[in-house]
Amino acid sequence: MDPFGPENELEVSWFERPSSFRQPILILALHGLFDAGKASTNAAVWIRENTDSTLIGEFDPEEMYNFAENRPRTGFGSDGQRVIDWPRVKIFGCRAEGPRDALVIVGIEPQYRWRSLAESIGRIVLLSGTELVITLGSTLAMTPHTRPARVVGSAGDPVLAQRMQLNMPSYEGPTGVIGVINQTLEAASLPVLSLRSEVPHYVPGAPSPKATQVLLRRLEQLTGIPTKYTELDGHVHEWTRQVDEAVQADEESRVYLRHLEKRVDQDEERFPSGDDLAAELEAYLRESGDPGSD
Secondary structure (H helix, E strand, O other), X not given: OOOOOHHHOOOEEEOOOHHHOOOOEEEEEEEOOOEHHHHHHHHHHHHHHOOEEEXXXXXOHHHOOOOOOOOOEEEEXXXXXXXXXXXXXXXXXXXXXXXXXXXXXXXXXXXXXXXXXXXXXXXXXXXXXXXXXXXXXXXXXXXXXXXXXXXXXXXXXXXXXXXXXXXXXXXXXXXXXXXXXXXXXXXXXXXXXXXXXXXXOOXXXXXXXHHHHHHHHHHHHHHOOOOOHHHHHXXXXXXXXXXXXXXHOOHHHHHHHHHXXXXXXXXXXXXXXXXXXXXXXXXXHHHHOOOOOO
16 A cells, blocks of 8 residues: 555656665665765765666656755766756665665755655655665764764664664754655654764864765665775775864864763764674564565
8 A cells, every 4th residue: 555645746757667676775865954074975875886876767856956056067968068967866776795785865955845755755665665764864963083983873663773772763853854754754654764973063064984984884784785885994094184183283172172082982882783783684674574565
């Protein structure tokens, strides 16, 4: 049974059937409120670029964006003709090593039709036979750049949260479209897991490869899908070096960094690190069955 009404459906241009992928896990990241340091969207793009991926569909941007705010870009194609690149949400199919493939939905958070986008993604879950949706995010936090990047995980399904040793969602306040998508899918009894990495709040603008890498590492740990996250080591080291230089040049910043380090060293890791997480997830998915079969 389709829990989503056709009146809210957005137009999707399909180039390949999403049902042609093996027991897919859908990975979703949108650049917007919860994409500090572009960590989540860069993680999604990294997966696409480091797997056997194909653009299989894209949402029509006409009803979703205010083009005066998210302006299209003009350039030249390979044939020398001028082309316009519109902001949009794209759907990629990624054939991965192992028993599962991935669907990756990535793009820019739209200004309009959030509920319609959420319900349309729900239909993609049902159409593709997706067994789990993982939404990615990143937030500014009081975390020092000198410590391992951390991930906060949550799941709205109490059974999934307990099996994966995750918290139930507790955030209250302004939300982005990712929050709307999470709630919409959970209300339709579709399994959703949210991962958010932390970005040092004193480095708000620059891309954070460290926060991207920890998302990729957790994704691989959970799903078994190879992400090649170790190939980001060089970028992480260079980012850390640059931030170190900026902080060490100012005494007040050095004192503040030591305060953050002491504070974080007293906290517990908020994401389980056991090697059996992937086995727990597989057991949950086997017991849950196909989310689109009811």
